[in-house]
Amino acid sequence: MGRDDNDSSPQMGTALVHSMLEQRQDQAAGGRLVVNGGQPCRACPLADCEGLRQPPPDVRDWIAAFRHGDMRFARGEQVYAQATRPRFLYTVLSGVLMRSRLLEDGRRQIINFMFPGDFIGLQAALDAEMGHAVEAMTNVTLCTFVRERFFDLVAQQPRLSFDLTWLAAHEEAALEEHLVSLGQRNARERMAALAVFLVQRGIDTGIAPDGVLTLTVTQGQIAEMLGLSLVHTNRTLQALRRIGLVDWTLTSIRIPDIAAARAFAKIDGSVFSSRPYI
Amino acid sequence: MGRDDNDSSPQMGTALVHSMLEQRQDQAAGGRLVVNGGQPCRACPLADCEGLRQPPPDVRDWIAAFRHGDMRFARGEQVYAQATRPRFLYTVLSGVLMRSRLLEDGRRQIINFMFPGDFIGLQAALDAEMGHAVEAMTNVTLCTFVRERFFDLVAQQPRLSFDLTWLAAHEEAALEEHLVSLGQRNARERMAALAVFLVQRGIDTGIAPDGVLTLTVTQGQIAEMLGLSLVHTNRTLQALRRIGLVDWTLTSIRIPDIAAARAFAKIDGSVFSSRPYI
DNA sequence: CGCTTGGTTGAGGGACCTCAAAAGGCGTGG
DNA sequence: CCACGCCTTTTGAGGTCCCTCAACCAAGCG
Incomplete structure (x- = not known):
């Protein structure tokens, strides 16, 4: 192993690792933050999302008072860096992000992706530094919460606290699935499993x-998610396309027969019921 | 890939997979459950554990009333099976357990290990079935809680709810680390990382x-944790022993120089502050 | 136009896998 | 006490999946 694809952008030499680690989210907080006045949650884009369970009106009002504001990031920008303690916790309002972890020698592992409704930053709700970085894969807007006030949420809104636990538990289940992929599935199964996961969440x-x-999603990013080399990722991708199982291009993922792809990747059909959000 | 070590016990043919999946924890609940009367938490073995942050007396009393009883499992026994909804949530009082996930074709991935103080079963606190099985690696005793009453805990004890979030977040961080291992590290690095993780938790x-x-821990189990074949696990293990980095036998793990092993496996020294428990 | 980003292809090598067999512990039973 | 079975470890040999190195192609953009 010891993979350094010097030609692909997400990878980099050891020299650049430090500068990446040093990049703080502080600079971003400057001009980016938008604090909404009035009743912001009335216009929450998540209110229209069918896959989400909507909070009752009183809870929504509470959230409206609890939240701090909005934040926008462009594709490729970093929400926070590894080994920092960001000031905020976030809920994804729109867009897709990814979480990744860097090794000292420049190797990078993409941990998971975040979709609208996902809660970001639980790890830092407590004392710890973040063990990962979060980066926007599309233009995104996030709903921000002040980290210091997190305990107020737990103390005052048991229902939300419960929902948070729900989200954390399901995030953990997703990581377990990825762990199974990396440990037990070969390249094609892995890629199919990832495609199914992403499309399903979409x-x-x-x-x-x-x-x-x-x-x-660049093939370099797919490689970093699956723990494969860039070259082999490319070939595997072509193989899946040839079979007609998954058609994954730079800008879209198409799965003609999801059930078939599921069977191919040996995914048990654990269908998630409607997620809560905060 | 497609690894079937028919000769090693943890692995099995597809025929046996179903019987394993069908094994319910119900049967276990029969004679095993021991409900303590009086003030059970006074004698809680975790009260002596230095690595754990002790709850204040009133909270401890609350837990004493909230808990349901104790349960013991012998090495090799299953606490609950994959795709079931166990009636209880657990806190590990003593012993070590492992969490694993089975694929339909018999491949198995060990997800993580649980040590005293760890909370088990959060995933099913809600609606979902467990995506994994939990098995005792030593004789263990667990503290049980009735799952239906979980919301009471969140509603009445924000501090415990917060601690639960803490535990969930750190469990997630551990899974992230394992993901990095499987995705980016080679066999020797993986094994060193796992050894360091286990010894540190110990x-x-x-x-x-x-x-x-x-x-x-059998070499078959190490293999299932690291996503390696049994044979290659054996050879890697010998290599680490020869180098003098990790001496891992069937019954013990010895690391002469933990810092060296950490550097070798490229683990950032994220030292955990004292864990809470419930 | 050159530069950058992302994708594609070929060739060779190495890490890891599978198949196969044997040996060392440890209990059980004759 | 030895024989036997069971589990775990060990070792050998051959194969393959995946990696690295190294080009080259295509598209977008100043």
């Missing part, structure tokens, strides 16, 4: 209405 | 006072 969150997820 | 929970963790 469907659930209403981003992929017709079963086709429009999302820009 | 030290933190007081099971490995002298830095040597006494724990029976």
Whole structure:
């Protein structure tokens, strides 16, 4: 192993790692933050999302008072860096992000992706530094919460606290599935499993209405998610396309027969019921 | 890939997979459950554990009323099976357990290990079935809680709810680390990383006072954790032993120089502060 | 136009896998 | 006490999946 694809952008030499680690989210907080006045949550884009369970009005009002504001990031920008303690916790309002972890020698592992409704930053709700970085894969808007006030949420809104636990538990289940992929599945199974995962999440969150997820993912990023080399990722991708199982281009993921892809990747059909959000 | 070590016990043919999946925890609940009367938490073995942050007296009393009883499992027994909805949530009082996930074709991935103080079963606190099985690696005793009453805990004890979030977040961080291992590290790095992880947890929970963790792990189990074949696991293990980095036998793990092993496996020294428990 | 980003292809090598067999512990039973 | 079975470890040999190195192609953009 010891993979350094010097030609692909997400990878980099050891020299650049430090500068990446040093990049703080502080600079971003400057001009980016938009604090809404009035009743912001009335216009919450998540209120229209079918895959999400809507909070009752009183809870929504509470959230409206609890939240701090909005934040926007462009594709490729970093929400926060590894080994920092960001000031905020976030809920994804729109767009897709990814979480990744860097090794000292420049190797990078993409941990998971975040879709609308997902809660970001639980790890830092407590004392710890973040063990990962979060980066926008599309233009995104996030709903921000002040980290210091997190305990107020737990103390005052048991229902939300419960929902948070729900989200954390399901995030953990997703990581377990990825762990199974990396440990037990070969390249083609892995890629199929990832494609199914992404498309399914796209469907659930209403981003992929017709079963086709429009999302820009480079093959380098796929490689970093699957723990494969860039070259082999390319070949595996072509193989899946040739078989007709998954058609994954730079800008979209199309799965003609999801059930078939599921069977191929040996995914048990654990269908998630409607997710809560905060 | 497609690994079937028919000769090693943890692995099995597809025929046996179903019987394993069908094994319910119900049967276990029969004679095993021991409900303590009086003030059980006064004698809680976790109260002596240095690595754990102790709850204040009133909270401890609340837990004492909230808990349901104790349960014991012998090494090799299953606490609950995959795709079931166990009636209880658990806190590990003593012993070590592992969490694993089965694929339909018999491949198995060990997800993580649980040490004293760890909370088990959060995933099913809600609506979902468990996506994994939990099995005892030593004789263990668990503290049980009735799952239906979980919301009471969140509603009445924000501090405990917060602690639960803490535990969930750190469990997630551990899974992230394992993901990095499987995705980016080669066999030797993986094995060193796992050994360091286990020994560190052993030290933190007081099971490995002298830095040597006494724990029976077969090479087959190591293989299932690392996503390696049994044969290659054996050879890698010998290589690490020859180098003098990790001495991992069937019954114990010894790391002469933890810092060296950490550097070798490229683990950032994220030292956990004292864990809470419930 | 050159530069950058992302994709594609070929060739060779190495890490890891599978198949196969044997040996060392440890209990059980004759 | 030895024989026997069971589990776990060990070792050998051959194969393959995946990696690295190294080009080259295509599209977008100043």
